[in-house]
Amino acid sequence: MKIYLAPMEGVLDHSLRDILTRISGIDVCVTEFIRVTDQLLPESVFQRLAPELSRGSRTPTGTPVLVQLLGNDPVAMGENAVRAVEMGAPGIDLNFGCPAKTVNKSRGGAILLKDPEEVHDITLGVSRALSSRVPLSAKMRLGFQDKSLAIENAQALEAAGAVRLTVHARTKVEGYKPPAHWEWIARIRESVSIPVIANGDIWTVDDYHRCRAVSGCNDVMIGRGLIANPFLANAIQTGQGQLDALSTWDRTLELIRLYHEMVAARLEAKHVNGRTKQWLRMMQRHYPQAEKLFHSVRAERDPERFAELLREWSVTGD
Numbered sequence: 001m002k003i004y005l006a007p008m009e010g011v012l013d014h015s016l017r018d019i020l021t022r023i024s025g026i027d028v029c030v031t032e033f034i035r036v037t038d039q040l041l042p043e044s045v046f047q048r049l050a051p052e053l054s055r056g057s058r059t060p061t062g063t064p065v066l067v068q069l070l071g072n073d074p075v076a077m078g079e080n081a082v083r084a085v086e087m088g089a090p091g092i093d094l095n096f097g098c099p100a101k102t103v104n105k106s107r108g109g110a111i112l113l114k115d116p117e118e119v120h121d122i123t124l125g126v127s128r129a130l131s132s133r134v135p136l137s138a139k140m141r142l143g144f145q146d147k148s149l150a151i152e153n154a155q156a157l158e159a160a161g162a163v164r165l166t167v168h169a170r171t172k173v174e175g176y177k178p179p180a181h182w183e184w185i186a187r188i189r190e191s192v193s194i195p196v197i198a199n200g201d202i203w204t205v206d207d208y209h210r211c212r213a214v215s216g217c218n219d220v221m222i223g224r225g226l227i228a229n230p231f232l233a234n235a236i237q238t239g240q241g242q243l244d245a246l247s248t249w250d251r252t253l254e255l256i257r258l259y260h261e262m263v264a265a266r267l268e269a270k271h272v273n274g275r276t277k278q279w280l281r282m283m284q285r286h287y288p289q290a291e292k293l294f295h296s297v298r299a300e301r302d303p304e305r306f307a308e309l310l311r312e313w314s315v316t317g318d
Helices: 014-022 043-049 051-057 074-086 101-105 108-113 114-130 150-160 182-191 206-214 225-226 232-238 244-264 269-283 290-297 303-316
Strands: 003-005 028-030 063-069 092-096 136-143 164-171 196-201 219-222
Touching: 003 108, 003 232, 014 051, 014 225, 014 244, 028 108, 043 051, 043 074, 063 074, 063 232, 074 092, 074 114, 092 108, 092 114, 101 108, 108 136, 114 136, 114 150, 136 232, 150 164, 150 182, 150 206, 164 303, 182 196, 182 206, 196 206, 206 219, 206 232, 206 269, 225 232, 225 269, 244 269, 244 290, 244 303, 269 290, 269 303
Parallel strands: 003 028, 003 219, 028 063, 063 092, 092 136, 136 164, 164 196, 196 219
Antiparallel strands: none
């Protein structure tokens, strides 16, 4: 059984991958998507979004990091996949799930699920370029507007050379609205021979067990659930049950402070606090303390003063 950390564009960047993998439980990470048009991207683009490539494609604590590509040009996708592998990527993942309107408008992500033949051709272009040098995987949703092509798309990915498939159990139109349709993951798993990873609405240890029971999958991918509760994967792997917010808050606050420092070191000042506030907002689902902290810092614009406020919280024990 493995737990994958999901790729979330604009959220799960390399700094947060570093932070979250400092807590045991996550087995594999996948980068934010690297957007491919019709050209071979310079190495600097890969280094910016996947700096782990320069250290064996692992986080500082040693968790493997796969590189995800998004695009619709089979040749360019293949060329960029080869470049990523040459830079050290241990595997390539293809994005057929992004629901963002800006991405779909330029025929990237989930909109490609309208045409299983195109999904097949893109994947085949990458598979042929890689020539089995590293594993090729893909992530898909159940469809764009409906689920009518879910199985056909999954079979197209397998036929084109994908050796592993992650399924987010909603369509593009359904977005992130509950429920996640894990029973559809089971139908897809039964229609292909490659391993299938279940994704969607895993917020708690109980959710994890229900997802595995319904989907029949051994492995899961978690995104928002791990952002809301960084200790979720650890709780799942150790079998200790759901760790309560009170028992993990002090350690979580340390991670928030560290993340803020890391972001401040690499981004312009005007963007720093927004990233930390974004994480705090998402944590409110699990941590009531995060809501209180968020409201105390939400108006602060200066990164240094923001850091001071975080330190003050730690000292006062709030």
